[in-house]
Amino acid sequence: xxxxxxxxxxxxxxxxxxxxxxxxxxxxxxxxxxxxxxxxxxxxxxxxxxxxxxxxxxxxxxxxxxxxxxxxxxxxxxxxxxxxxxxxxxxxxxxxxxxxxxxxxxxxxxxxxx
Amino acid sequence: xxxxxxxxxxxxxxxxxxxxxxxxxxxxxxxxxxxxxxxxxxxxxxxxxxxxxxxxxxxxxxxxxxxxxxxxxxxxxxxxxxxxxxxxxxxxxxxxxxxxxxxxxxxxxxx
Numbered sequence: 001x002x003x004x005x006x007x008x009x010x011x012x013x014x015x016x017x018x019x020x021x022x023x024x025x026x027x028x029x030x031x032x033x034x035x036x037x038x039x040x041x042x043x044x045x046x047x048x049x050x051x052x053x054x055x056x057x058x059x060x061x062x063x064x065x066x067x068x069x070x071x072x073x074x075x076x077x078x079x080x081x082x083x084x085x086x087x088x089x090x091x092x093x094x095x096x097x098x099x100x101x102x103x104x105x106x107x108x109x110x111x112x113x114x
Numbered sequence: 115x116x117x118x119x120x121x122x123x124x125x126x127x128x129x130x131x132x133x134x135x136x137x138x139x140x141x142x143x144x145x146x147x148x149x150x151x152x153x154x155x156x157x158x159x160x161x162x163x164x165x166x167x168x169x170x171x172x173x174x175x176x177x178x179x180x181x182x183x184x185x186x187x188x189x190x191x192x193x194x195x196x197x198x199x200x201x202x203x204x205x206x207x208x209x210x211x212x213x214x215x216x217x218x219x220x221x222x223x224x225x
Binding site for chain 2: 004033035041042043044045048055056058091093101102103104105106107108
């Protein structure tokens with residue numbers, strides 16, 4: 001069964017360092033998303049991406065964050081200068097349709113900022 | 115914010131009992147979805163109900179939607195220990211292509 005894959009599963013970084021989280025969405029999906037979940041808390045929307053550009057972003061997704069689809073398969077989230085409060089589980093998701101269909105989530109990348 | 119709120123925050127039941135979780139939201143929606151999350155894992159889609167539907171079934175799951183009250187419920191019948199997980203509702207905002215997740219209900223099914 002097709003699945004969304006994310007790497008790394010866990011990354012530990014020092015505050016101020018740049019981090020890139022990678023995702024390979026399901027191949028025939030057109031819409032891509034990043035969500036984050038601080039440990040034990042709610043799942044928060046960060047950004048949605050379609051046709052090689054950001055569709056929507058939340059207030060969390062400030063200038064420190066960027067997304068890119070550098071090739072036909074990868075979808076990346078970059079955090080330029082990490083802060084302690086960026087420590088969270090980051091989930092990538094993809095969907096076939098816009099806004100009305102099932103989201104398929106990866107297993108997440110746990111980011112720990114020290 | 116459109117973000118849903120699940121109720122209760124935590125629920126503990128005996129295996130074989132039914133579990134009911136509720137979700138409330140704030141603005142008009144196109145659809146509402148329920149997801150499950152095992153501890154430390156990704157979210158898995160369970161069921162989608164459209165705004166013009168009132169009830170939907172999938173196996174042991176039953177979802178209702180009351181758009182006049184802006185609320186939904188998820189019923190898991192004949193619960194099993196393997197149903198232990200967090201359950202989230204997710205709504206779109208009738209515009210845009212993002213989904214808003216609630217705070218989740220943590221369900222524990224005791225064998």
